[in-house]
Structures are given as C-alpha cells and as structure tokens.
Amino acid sequence: MSIEAELAAALEAWRRGGPPPDFETWALRIFRHQYERNAPYRAFCDRRGIRPEGVVRWQDVPPVPTRAFRHADLACAPPEAVFRTSGTTDGVRGRHLVPHLALYRASALAAFERFVLPDGARLSCVFLLPPPAERPDSSLVRMCAWVGEALGAGVEWLAGPAGLDVARLLARLAAAEATGEALLLAGPTAGFARLFDAARAAGRRFRLGPPSRLMDTGGAKGMPRPLSRPGFLRACWTTLGVAGYFCVNEYGMTELCSQRYESVLADRFQGRGLAPRRLLAPPWLRTRVLDPDTLEELPPGATGLLCHHDLANAGSVSAVLTEDLGRTVGDDGIEVVGRVAGAPPRGCGLLLAELGTP
Amino acid sequence: MTADLVARIETALAAARRERRRPRREVAAALATAAVRWRTDPALAAALPAAAGLSPAMVAAVLPLAAEPLDADAMAALVEDELGAGAADGGAPDGPALVVQILASNVPALAVPAIALACLAGVATVVKSGRADPLSAPAFHRALAAVDPALAATVVPADWRGGDRRVEDAVLARADLVVASGHDATLAALAARTHAPLVAYGTRTSLAAVGRDAPPAAAAHLALDAALYDQRGCLSPREVWVEGDADGFAARLTAALRGLAADLPPGPAGLTERAAERIAADEAEWRGARVVAAGGRALVVHAIDSLAALASRLAPGTVECVGVAGARLDAATLRRAGVARLCPLGRMQRPRLSWPRGQRPPLRTLLGIPAEPLLEVEA
Numbered sequence: 001m002s003i004e005a006e007l008a009a010a011l012e013a014w015r016r017g018g019p020p021p022d023f024e025t026w027a028l029r030i031f032r033h034q035y036e037r038n039a040p041y042r043a044f045c046d047r048r049g050i051r052p053e054g055v056v057r058w059q060d061v062p063p064v065p066t067r068a069f070r071h072a073d074l075a076c077a078p079p080e081a082v083f084r085t086s087g088t089t090d091g092v093r094g095r096h097l098v099p100h101l102a103l104y105r106a107s108a109l110a111a112f113e114r115f116v117l118p119d120g121a122r123l124s125c126v127f128l129l130p131p132p133a134e135r136p137d138s139s140l141v142r143m144c145a146w147v148g149e150a151l152g153a154g155v156e157w158l159a160g161p162a163g164l165d166v167a168r169l170l171a172r173l174a175a176a177e178a179t180g181e182a183l184l185l186a187g188p189t190a191g192f193a194r195l196f197d198a199a200r201a202a203g204r205r206f207r208l209g210p211p212s213r214l215m216d217t218g219g220a221k222g223m224p225r226p227l228s229r230p231g232f233l234r235a236c237w238t239t240l241g242v243a244g245y246f247c248v249n250e251y252g253m254t255e256l257c258s259q260r261y262e263s264v265l266a267d268r269f270q271g272r273g274l275a276p277r278r279l280l281a282p283p284w285l286r287t288r289v290l291d292p293d294t295l296e297e298l299p300p301g302a303t304g305l306l307c308h309h310d311l312a313n314a315g316s317v318s319a320v321l322t323e324d325l326g327r328t329v330g331d332d333g334i335e336v337v338g339r340v341a342g343a344p345p346r347g348c349g350l351l352l353a354e355l356g357t358p
Numbered sequence: 359m360t361a362d363l364v365a366r367i368e369t370a371l372a373a374a375r376r377e378r379r380r381p382r383r384e385v386a387a388a389l390a391t392a393a394v395r396w397r398t399d400p401a402l403a404a405a406l407p408a409a410a411g412l413s414p415a416m417v418a419a420v421l422p423l424a425a426e427p428l429d430a431d432a433m434a435a436l437v438e439d440e441l442g443a444g445a446a447d448g449g450a451p452d453g454p455a456l457v458v459q460i461l462a463s464n465v466p467a468l469a470v471p472a473i474a475l476a477c478l479a480g481v482a483t484v485v486k487s488g489r490a491d492p493l494s495a496p497a498f499h500r501a502l503a504a505v506d507p508a509l510a511a512t513v514v515p516a517d518w519r520g521g522d523r524r525v526e527d528a529v530l531a532r533a534d535l536v537v538a539s540g541h542d543a544t545l546a547a548l549a550a551r552t553h554a555p556l557v558a559y560g561t562r563t564s565l566a567a568v569g570r571d572a573p574p575a576a577a578a579h580l581a582l583d584a585a586l587y588d589q590r591g592c593l594s595p596r597e598v599w600v601e602g603d604a605d606g607f608a609a610r611l612t613a614a615l616r617g618l619a620a621d622l623p624p625g626p627a628g629l630t631e632r633a634a635e636r637i638a639a640d641e642a643e644w645r646g647a648r649v650v651a652a653g654g655r656a657l658v659v660h661a662i663d664s665l666a667a668l669a670s671r672l673a674p675g676t677v678e679c680v681g682v683a684g685a686r687l688d689a690a691t692l693r694r695a696g697v698a699r700l701c702p703l704g705r706m707q708r709p710r711l712s713w714p715r716g717q718r719p720p721l722r723t724l725l726g727i728p729a730e731p732l733l734e735v736e737a
Binding site for chain 1: 629630632633634635636637640641643644645654
C-alpha cells in the first residue's frame with residue numbers, strides 16, 4: 001500500500017471516530033517520501049543543506065513558497081489531477097499536481113463533515129459554482145462535487161461560463177422557502193455578494209428552513225464591492241434567513257488538499273458557542289505563523305506569514321509558505337488578517353517578471 | 359489650506375517673472391550655497407530617520423549624496439549642455455510658468471533636485487512632498503531663503519494628503535506642466551485629472567553587470583549601491599549579471615552586504631514590506647536565479663556567458679540604470695532598451711543633476727522642449 005493510500009485510510013478512520021494520525025511521525029515519513037520522489041523539492045532542500053536524516057521535528061521540514069507552484073511541477077508521482085490557481089497579478093497561474101485524489105477526497109470530506117455538517121445533516125446542495133465538467137481544474141469545484149456526492153441530498157450547480165445564474169438561483173431559493181426545504185449553499189464569497197445584490201435589486205428576501213447553512217470561501221477576491229465580514233453575515237440573515245452561526249467561512253488554497261473552516265458551527269454543536277470565531281483545521285493540517293525575515297515561529301497572537309503543513313499533500317509538498325498574513329487564535333485556531341500579494345517590495349519593486357532570466 | 363496654497367502659487371509666479379532675467383550661473387551659485395546649508399541642517403538630520411523610515415546612519419550617509427550634485431559649476435555646465443552655449447550667462451528661456459512636481463515617497467530628499475532644476479529652468483514650482491519625506495522640501499526652501507530670498511520665493515513647498523481632491527484640483531488647475539512620480543496606476547489616475555501636459559515617471563528598477571575583468575572590490579561597490587537608501591530607489595540595483603564565477607561573486611557580495619549591515623543598518627520595515635521581500639526573493643529562487651540576502655538587502659545573482667547579450671534581454675522601459683564593473687556594454691543598445699544611466703559600480707546612487715531620468719533631459723523636460731531619449735554614460 002502506498003503512503004498516500006495508507007494515510008487516506010487513517011483519515012477515513014478519524015472521520016469514523018478513530019484517533020487522529022500521529023502528526024509528527026507522519027510528517028517526517030512524508031518528508032522523506034517527498035524528498036526521494038519530488039525532484040524540484042529535493043533540489044530546494046539540498047540548496048539549504050537539509051536532508052531527511054537531519055530533520056527530527058515537523059517544524060524543520062523546509063516550506064515551499066506558494067509561488068513555487070507557478071514555476072515547478074511539485075509532485076511525487078504522475079498526477080491524477082492538476083488544479084490551477086484562479087489567477088495572479090501577472091497572469092501566471094500556479095498548478096498543484098495531485099497524484100492521489102483519494103487522499104485529497106478523504107481529507108476534504110472529513111474536514112467538511114466535521115466543521116460544516118457537525119450535526120450530521122444531509123442537505124440539498126446548491127453550489128454557486130460551475131459544474132466539474134466546466135471547471136475540471138478547480139480544486140474548489142472538485143471538493144464541492146465530492147461533498148455533494150458523499151454528504152449531500154442532491155446537487156445543483158448554479159454558475160456557468162457566463163457566471164452566476166442569478167435568476168435560477170433566486171427561483172431555487174424561492175422554491176426551497178415555499179417547501180421548507182433546507183439547503184446547503186456553498187461557493188465563493190463574491191458569488192454570495194452578487195446574490196445579495198440581485199435579491200435586493202429584485203426586492204426579494206428569503207427565509208430558508210432550518211437547518212440551512214452556507215459555506216463561503218475566497219474572501220474579497222472578485223468581490224463586486226467591498227463587504228465586511230459582519231456585513232456579509234448580516235446579509236445572510238436578512239436575505240436568506242440563515243443565522244450567522246450557520247455561516248461557515250472556508251480557508252483553502254489550490255496548493256493544499258486540506259482546508260480550514262470557521263469554528264462557529266462546530267463550536268455551537270460542542271457547547272462552545274461563546275468561543276471566538278477562528279479557523280480550525282483537521283488534525284493533519286497544522287499552521288505556523290512565521291517572521292518573514294527569519295522564518296522563525298512568532299509568539300502566539302503575533303501576526304506573520306502563514307505556513308501550513310498539510311499531511312494530505314503527501315503526493316506533492318506538505319510544507320507550504322503562503323502569502324497570507326495571519327495570527328494564532330487560542331490554541332487551535334488562526335485568523336487571516338490580510339494578504340501580501342500585490343504589495344510591492346520596497347521602492348520601485350523587484351520586476352523579475354519583466355526581466356529576462358538566464 | 360487651498361486658498362493659502364493658491365495665494366502662495368500666485369506669489370511664486372510673480373517672483374519667477376521677476377527672476378527670469380537673472381543669469382543662470384548666479385542661480386546655480388545660490389543653489390549650491392543653499393545645498394551646503396541644507397546638508398548640514400541639524401533639525402533635518404534629526405527628524406528625517408523617523409519620517410523616512412531609514413536608520414540615522416543611513417540618513418547621515420545619503421544627505422551629502424543628495425546635496426552633492428548641486429555643484430555650481432556642474433549646474434552651469436548642465437544649463438549650457440541642454441540650453442546651448444552661453445545659456446548659463448543669460449536669463450531663463452521661455453517655458454511653462456508653473457510646474458507642479460509631485461514627488462515619490464520611496465527615497466528621501468527628492469525635493470532637492472526638483473527645486474534646483476525648477477530654479478535653473480526659471481519656472482515657478484509647487485513641490486509636493488512624498489508621504490515619507492515631508493521635511494526635505496521645506497528644509498531646502500528655508501536654506502534657499504536664507505541665501506537668496508528672491509529665488510526662494512519662486513518655490514512653493516507643499517504637503518497635502520494624496521487624494522485630497524479639493525487641494526489637488528486647485529493646484530492642477532493652475533499648472534502649465536505636471537511632473538509626477540509614482541506607481542503606474544497612480545500616474546494614470548493623475549493623467550485623467552489634469553489638463554496640463556504630464557511628465558510621468560513610473561516604476562523602474564536598476565541592475566548591475568560584472569565582467570570577467572572586474573576588480574575584487576566590485577562586490578563591495580555593488581553592496582554599497584544596494585544598501586544606500588535601503589534599496590528603495592529606482593537607482594537601487596536589484597539584480598546582478600555576472601560573467602565567469604558567479605558563485606564566487608555571490609559569496610563576496612554576501613560578505614560585503616553583511617559588513618555594511620553594521621555601518622548602514624536598515625531602517626525599520628513593516629510586516630507587509632518584509633513579507634513582500636521574502637516572497638519576491640522566494641520566487642526568484644524558483645525561477646532559477648540565485649538570491650543573495652544579507653543585512654536586510656537582497657539581490658538576484660544571474661550567471662551569464664557574455665554581458666554582450668545583456669542589453670537584448672532587458673524588457674524595454676523597465677531599467678533605469680546599469681552599474682558596470684570590468685566590462686564594456688554597448689551604450690546604443692542599452693539606450694534603445696530604455697536605460698537612462700550607465701555608470702561604474704559604486705556610483706549608482708550618486709547621479710549628477712544631469713541624470714536624464716526616464717531618458718528625459720531634465721531641464722528641457724521642465725521647459726517642455728522636445729528631446730531625443732537620452733542615456734547618460736558616466737566614466
């Protein structure tokens with residue numbers, strides 16, 4: 001059995017109530033696996049003089065910057081799927097080669113179920129996304145497809161090449177309201193913002209039946225207008241009749257096979273309703289907050305660059321240094337406070353993209 | 359504030375009309391004396407580090423560099439070079455009455471050459487300080503007023519918050535020429551709001567070229583060029599192309615940068631800025647380049663078989679200055695690539711007042727006189 005298949009089985013076991021995988025043991029084993037099979041990553045480690053036999057803590061596994069996914073194919077085996085980032089400032093898109101989709105699926109479903117469906121609800125899924133056939137390279141679409149198949153009671157995709165099908169979506173919401181059907185709405189935050197604007201323009205408000213809920217992701221990316229998180233939650237209530245504690249923000253990225261989710265729903269079902277909103281992870285995803293100069297870990301609560309270590313990335317690279325700024329919240333969560341991308345380096349900036357390379 | 363600023367502009371216009379007949383050589387002499395006063399202004403030296411985000415040692419190092427080009431003879435020569443033989447002994451040529459200069463905030467003391475060039479051109483000028491240096495313009499204006507009040511009266515140092523439409527519209531409405539530096543989006547927005555011609559200086563960077571015959575000190579010279587102004591300026595080298603032993607040069611450069619970190623410590627940098635530096639350096643590495651980082655400065659080191667091929671690799675219009683050691687580069691090719699300055703390593707941060715920024719001759723540009731794109735070659 002491959003290491004990826006073995007890990008997928010461990011994640012499935014956790015989903016069924018078993019113990020979590022021992023993070024450090026898996027992290028070191030996976031690092032060795034990646035060092036041996038992922039040539040660009042091995043070269044990166046060698047430039048730093050780091051070899052598996054010298055690494056005894058998971059924190060010492062060298063993280064690859066997300067931009068590396070724009071320039072190298074970081075995979076330990078031929079990919080079963082290639083997911084692409086949604087776009088960058090200079091038009092170069094990153095790509096995440098995933099050799100073992102089963103592991104990705106196991107991770108995505110287990111975390112989604114734990115944080116978005118902690119009550120075991122099985123709801124009709126309405127995705128503000130195009131169907132997988134139209135966006136085979138979208139990791140979010142793929143994840144939602146798995147969620148719909150495994151955890152939903154039916155799936156509808158309400159976006160297409162022309163974007164969100166607002167008329168169809170409004171009609172679907174009206175139908176659900178009329179029958180009291182509970183929905184799981186999921187999609188980009190920007191898609192929900194468009195929905196709110198369209199409903200307001202049409203003078204429509206809905207009261208979706210309990211236990212309807214929504215999951216949004218992507219933050220400000222592609223938003224038609226600025227919308228604060230409190231404003232978003234208010235609109236969820238006034239437009240859809242979904243209370244804020246049934247609105248879960250997802251933090252994910254193409255380069256990772258695991259995701260973080262807002263704690264609000266899981267906390268509610270675990271009797272921790274007064275705990276602060278924070279982004280929680282399944283036990284195989286850990287995040288460190290690093291000083292950008294030294295890449296040393298910062299004290300709890302300090303803001304720095306987020307560096308994720310995702311065991312479910314066993315087929316590519318597990319340690320990923322992001323361009324997100326964030327901080328730890330409590331002993332199990334993080335908060336994302338901003339993003340560096342687009343911020344120019346000092347002065348006139350490093351115009352590498354515009355200069356030739358040898 | 360707007361009414362006061364407009365009144366000061368009217369005063370400056372009247373003063374410039376009176377000053378037009380003065381020989382430019384006399385103006386140059388006054389500017390040179392003012393530059394010496396400005397350079398030794400203790401209040402400026404004390405306050406500028408906090409304002410500009412540079413260390414006190416760095417400010418102490420760069421103030422003389424900013425004042426250095428205001429040499430009386432050099433300025434007179436610049437007038438003669440650009441405006442013709444005998445121009446230094448004559449009055450100001452015809453040109454716009456009011457030039458509004460909007461400065462960038464990446465490096466301090468940009469107001470000094472801006473004011474000097476306007477005075478030499480004989481135009482009234484509004485100089486809007488950059489966000490990170492509201493001190494240099496008023497300080498130089500004070501120094502000039504102490505030396506030559508009539509000439510100082512042609513200058514309006516101003517500092518309003520960027521985006522204050524009421525003030526900006528009032529000032530832009532009076533302008534006959536606008537000179538602005540900044541990010542491309544900022545300049546595009548400005549272009550849409552002014553009826554006057556706009557001379558826009560957008561984002562540019564600089565690089566170094568090290569040939570096989572470069573002396574051992576080349577690494578130290580490049581380190582100094584990078585360290586000055588904390589690598590913030592468009593004259594700051596960000597990349598170096600090395601013929602021959604690139605690894606050896608990178609090692610020497612690392613050592614030199616480390617050494618300079620003590621003498622010229624970097625100023626405090628914000629989290630986003632530091633993170634952006636990290637990301638840029640990381641990306642360079644994954645593009646196959648070697649990144650040398652030490653003392654808060656970073657350069658990308660490229661190996662190249664022959665520097666003769668360098669010019670053809672440059673994206674047109676992106677490189678302001680090329681610093682060279684141990685090689686001869688083809689100036690004509692560099693000029694076609696948009697490079698404005700070619701100088702020895704160690705002198706990249708010491709441009710003359712004649713530096714044709716963005717390939718534009720400075721005085722003719724202020725006077726609205728058309729000119730061919732220029733590359734200044736310094737021996």
